[in-house]
Amino acid sequence: MAFENCTMFTDFILLGLSGRQDVQQGPFVLFLLVYGITVITNLGMILLINMDPQLHTPMYYFLSNLSFSDVCYSSTVSPQIMADFLSQQKKIAHNLCAVQMFVFGTFVDVExxxxxxxxxxxxxxxCNPLLYTTAMSGRVCTKLMAIVYIQSLVYSAIFTYCTIGLSFCNSSIINHFFCDFPPLLALSTSDTTINEIVVFTYSSCVLGFSIVTVLLSYSYIVTTILRMKSAKGRHKVFSTCASHLTTVAMFYGTLLFMYFQPSSSHSMDTDKVASVFYTEGVVIPMLNPLIHSLRNKDVKNTLKKEVSSKLCS
Structure with a gap:
């Protein structure tokens, strides 16, 4: 009987970040600037790593994939957000909403x-520098990245299936600026208990494994740093690790806040602000190339060399 009285919508309407039409141009310029910096810095990092043979190491191979992921998941929603700032009707088709959720979920999980x-x-x-060449060979790195992308595609497919198949009878208005899991759950008229359990369980396994791996890795790293006799060596290693831990804390902290609180306690307006941190590039995608790579001496030397060669030519 519930489905007989259900009016199915072909389009969703996104409320966006702000409903005030008189303050749209300023945020549009700001988001355009941030998105531009995000794309330029991350693509520039990929280009630098590919151009310099000295940067063809496992660390920079992973960093180039991280930059690729940053560009992809920021580009999934950023153009639409900027278009919505200049549009009166912020509509997105049901099938495009599913595609956006799938692509976004894939690259967020890759990240x-x-x-x-x-x-x-x-x-x-x-901790094991003598075994580094063997343990992180090109073949091992390729397999690791293949596992990352395959796992992310599976995760996103489950994520999307558990959300987009729900019934949306009472309203088509999504209190968000893109198609995401929490606002669609809040909008659905279906019983979402099973969906929440499936996504929560799978997300807990993925995020829990990632966090435990980070914590274990850095616990051993800290122990090794404390044993170093050279103060200069300790400072260099600690600086590199501290930079990575900063982005880890911001990214994982935002994900935990967004997806691991009870649905009853969700505030969509608060979630929209939190989503900006890992979606639009205000913090993490824009700063990743700076924190991970541009503070690195090898990358800065490569950048100076390429700029100098272009100016001379």
Whole structure:
């Protein structure tokens, strides 16, 4: 009987970040600037790593994949957000909503697992330097990345299936700026208990494994750092690890806040602000190339060399 009285919507309407039409142009310029910086810095990092043979190492191989992930999941929603700032009707078709959720979920999960892969790479390089070449060979790195992407595609497929198949009878208005799991659950008229359990269980396994890997890796790294006799060596290693831990804390903290609180306590307005941190690039996607790579002496030298060669030519 519930389905007989159900009016199915072909389009969803996104409320966006702000419903005020008189303050749309300012945020549009800000988001355009941030998105531009995000794309330029991350693509520039990929280009630099590919151009310099000295940067063809496991660490930079993972960093280039991290930059690729940043560009992809930021590009999934950013153009639509900027278009919505200039549009009166913020509509998205049902099938496009599913595609957006799938692509976004895939690359957010890649980003999540990649943080643990980078932590493991740091662990091997610092704690077992003599075994680094063997433990992180090109074949091993390729297999690791294949596992990351396959797992992320499976995760996102489950994520999307458990959300987009729900019934949305009473309203088509999504209190968010893109198609995401929490606002669609809040909008659905279906019983979402099973969906929440499935997504929560799978997400807990993925995120829990990633966090445990990071914590274990850095616990061994800290022990190794404390045993170093050279103060300069300790400072260099600690600086590199501290930078990575900063982005790890921001990224994992936001995900935990967004997806691991009870649905009854969700505030969509608060979630929208939190989502900006890992979606639009205000913090993490824009700063990843700076924190992970541009503070690195090898990358800065490569950048100076390429700029100098272009100017001279």
């Amino acid at each position: 999540c697992v990649m943080q643990s892969v980078i932590a493991y790479d740091h662990y091997v390089a610092i």
